[in-house]
Amino acid sequence: MTIKTETEKPALTYSKTRGLVELVTAFMKQRKMGLNDFIQKLSTNSYACKHTEVQSILNLTPPQDPELMNSNPSPPPSPSQQINLGPSSNPSAKPSDFHFLKVIGKGSFGKVLLARHRTDDQFYAVKVLQKKAILKKKEEKHIMSERNVLLKNVKHPFLVGLHYSFQTADKLYFVLDYINGGELFYHLQRERCFLEPRARFYAAEIASALGYLHSLNIVYRDLKPENILLDSQGHIILTDFGLCKENIEPNGTTSTFCGTPEYLAPEVLHKQPYDRTVDWWCLGAVLYEMLYGLPPFYSRNTAEMYDNILNKPLQLKPNISNAARHLLEGLLQKDRTKRLGCTEDFIEIKNHIFFSPINWDELNAKKITPPFNPNVTGPNDLRHFDPEFTDEPVSSSIGCSPDCVLATASIKEAAEAFEGFSYAPSMDSYL
DSSP states (O other), X not given: OOOOOSSOOOOOOHHHHHHHHHHHHHHHHHHTSOHHHHHHHHHTOHHHHTSHHHHHHHHSOOXXXXXXXXXXXXXXXXXXXXXXXXXXXXXXXXXXXXXXXXXXXXXXXXXXXXXXXXXXXXXXXXXXXXXHHHHHTTOHHHHHHHHHHHHHOOSOTTBOXXXXXXXXXXXXXXXXXXXXXXXXXXXXXXXXXXXXXXXXHHHHHHHHHHHHHHHTTOBOOOOOGGGEEEOXXXXXXXXXXXXXXXXXXXXXXXXXXXXOGGGOOHHHHTTOOBOTHHHHHHHHHHHHHHHHSSOTTOOSSHHHHHHHHHHSOOOOOSSSOXXXXXXXXXXXXXXXXXXXXXXXXXXXXXXXGGGTTXXXXXXXXXXXXXXXXXXXXXXXXXXXXXXXHHTSOOOTTTTOOGGGSOOOHHHHHHHHHTTTOOBOOOGGGGO
């Protein structure tokens, strides 16, 4: 693939353009699949299953991590299996407090909606999740992990903020900062790749956010352009903490097989214990994608892509600086014990020569002008959201109050399972 340089734009023939469109279209379709759905699809593909590495991934005994994702349908847990999901207050917030305006995102368990609070007229992104869907796939711990990570975010400039959360008999609600500059994936899709200064700026803000999470002993585990938003000025905002793993000490490891196929680190594919350096691998993959247009080991054939991640040497095409080349080689080191960041974590990334133009204090204070301005006119400007979401009608059930919900046994159990979800910040957190 021809790469855009600082001084020239590549000449694309019709055939090259058509091939590029087909490749990117296939890439987009594949990455929209959740990992569980992807594994299920992979397991039914006879050609892919013949591949040695794919057989290894599919046939190995799942890691004995209690928070391992399970996509097999199962009944909601009985009261004896339910877990107290953490202490919190029970605020008086309810769905009718909001006027739900537009769908701005969708996931496995629900939707994200643009909402305006009826009292203060403030705009929020409200993530509405179906309890039954979460319980069916045994994802309670991931949802609570997301909530816990959001609670720990003491207004870090590049992490989305949680204002509060609440629940009804059948749904969970996260009331989050509303960010409308668009997904990094959306902008990459439109521009194919970024020039190096722009990629460096984004990589620095992402690294700062990851470094902060690591300082709280949290491993993010699912860094990808879809989880990286731009705010109205063009700064990075990291969102979606559902796959975060808490309580990972500097030398601690975990072993859950999770993430997004294109960004899985070799040690995750090998089902080996992994540590916080998995996030630095993902940073390398995202930086590579920003500079070249596709992830480093991407193939439309998933078995081949997995084999590439595990065995193929990193290939860096020309037209990037030596500093960028050296950083990518360090981050995309297959041996995690030799990967950049394995010893001093964020400090090693921060001090790399590629980031020498970055003043980190000014970066964290948002005093560096972003290289791209989304130019949104206000909260109602949805130009950077996928019409696939915004054209969808807002369901009348989103704001349904508890008294209009059928009190089935399963929904009753769901309500009990998420006891402790609701959260209201103390006044001190606003000081």
